[in-house]
Amino acid sequence: MTTGVKICGLSTVETVEAAVTAGADYLGFVFFPKSPRHISLEAAAELKAHVPSSVMKVALTVDADNETLDAAVAALRPDIIQLHGAETPERLKELKARYGLLLMKAIGVAEPGDPERSEIYRDSADLLLFDAKPPKSMANALPGGNGLVFDWSLIAGHRPDMPWMLSGGLTPDNVGEAIRVTGAKTVDVSSGVETAPGRKSPGLIEAFIKAARAA
Numbered sequence: 001m002t003t004g005v006k007i008c009g010l011s012t013v014e015t016v017e018a019a020v021t022a023g024a025d026y027l028g029f030v031f032f033p034k035s036p037r038h039i040s041l042e043a044a045a046e047l048k049a050h051v052p053s054s055v056m057k058v059a060l061t062v063d064a065d066n067e068t069l070d071a072a073v074a075a076l077r078p079d080i081i082q083l084h085g086a087e088t089p090e091r092l093k094e095l096k097a098r099y100g101l102l103l104m105k106a107i108g109v110a111e112p113g114d115p116e117r118s119e120i121y122r123d124s125a126d127l128l129l130f131d132a133k134p135p136k137s138m139a140n141a142l143p144g145g146n147g148l149v150f151d152w153s154l155i156a157g158h159r160p161d162m163p164w165m166l167s168g169g170l171t172p173d174n175v176g177e178a179i180r181v182t183g184a185k186t187v188d189v190s191s192g193v194e195t196a197p198g199r200k201s202p203g204l205i206e207a208f209i210k211a212a213r214a215a
Helices: 013-022 041-048 066-076 089-099 115-121 175-182 202-214
Strands: 004-008 026-030 056-061 080-083 102-109 127-132 164-166 186-189 194-196
Touching (some): 004 056, 004 202, 013 026, 013 041, 026 186, 041 066, 056 066, 080 089, 089 102, 089 115, 115 127, 164 175, 175 202
Parallel strands (some): 004 186, 056 080, 080 102, 102 127
């Protein structure tokens, strides 16, 4: 079984097409104005035309209200909504009833016990994303996409009874080791395939997917 790959924070036709050509399974689009990867509704509508139906479109949001989500869903027509804030299981159930889409809940990991927090989403999320939790000392940290790596051994023995992805500071150079240590079947990358915040590199996207598949 080959490793699944999600390329997140795409914002140009060139990089969307590069990710599709290289074999990405999921493409993530950010709807969060504080992020350098945030895209407009108009951009989302344009980019979705370059994503084949065989590739899953993911709308990343952070504690978004219904109005914001309605607009993002209408523009991108995503397959999955990624919830990267402090959304509760009750909020996820509301969103499932409202949109009927798959829901991915991000879980920040920095210390023992963090992975187990995902258990409260057992009945509301369809899949989980384990990501590095930024330290409180990190000024202006985003909920994700900070290029931080967490201690993979923290989830090496944790096996949620639902699909999950590994994220957090992954690069073409370390993704193979991350897969080996954690047993992740799907990996997610954003800053690790960039030359500057929000600027994806087609070459790094291809290198990351090759490295993940070779692991």
